Amino acid sequence: MNKLDILDLDAHLQTQTPQQILSFALKEFDNIALSFSGAEDVVLVDMATRIRPDVGVFCLDTGRLHSETYRFIDQVRQHYEVKIDILFPDSEAVRKLTSEKGLFSFYKDNHQECCAIRKIGPLQKKLLTLDAWVTGQRRDQSPGTRGNIPIIQNDKTFARSGETLTKFNPLANWTLQQVWNYIRAYEVPYNPLHDRGFISIGCEPCTRPVGPGQHEREGRWWWEEATKKECGLHAENIKEP
């Protein structure tokens, strides 16, 4: 797929349902896998296995997830009879971080160093083996950093040298409410932490329940001040006329 294909496709896929988007992605790519975090993105596993029962799924096991999340990941594996590739961080990198800075350095510094080692490293390694991947990212998760995510994009960050990697975000246009409507309607299993006020679920030390009216982002890395992203090019200026 070249650049123009991606642009045209994105315009087309913007009008499609998540199921239609997944159908397209799974038909177009054999070497494709879903990223599953052990949270409400389970809807993608539900949708995808209805289309391709043996679809590839992977989880980033940071080593710091809630025990409920580990149990839920295994529940999903059994419920959908799907193989889940559990990815681990580089043990030497974790050893170096924790022996030099302790087990909770993210509270003092910020979460980026820890997330880079525990999430981005294994993710990068996995994506080097794929031609396409699917995430549960939604625009309403964080208007600051996810407000412009497309349905389909060329993933320039993780592509193999000289090759392309295609990223699909089938839930980009869905709201949290739509995700939960689907979970209820199709009786999709879900992480029990959601019943205890957790909306967004990540690592145990970096996730907390939120109260009524709070945005899900407030349940993650709450001790850090939200900062304006500087690297983006102002969207209005690169939009098609």
Next chain:
Amino acid sequence: MKIIFVKKILADGSACAKCADVIEKLEKSGQMARIDETLIADERDPESPGMRMAKLHQVDRAPFFVVENAGREPQIYTVYLKFVKEVLEQKTDQNEELKEILRNNSDLDFL
């Protein structure tokens, strides 16, 4: 091979700190000479060469590098250390590359 470096001027007219940091690193390592052309992406001017290049290649961040080779699709690098490793063939610190990826793609920490 032709290497194009695109740096940014912010909407308020100030220079982009990340771009300045990348330039400093390129100069310190003596690799600035490998850059054939530098374009400015001026957020105040959508028709500035860098903004047009960003639109052409569907890039939504700066700085970035375009590597052109005859007869091949241009390669875009939005991660400086990936560019250094793959194009300039310099040894890089893996953890620094991972941190740069996360800094430039703050949506990834939600995965």
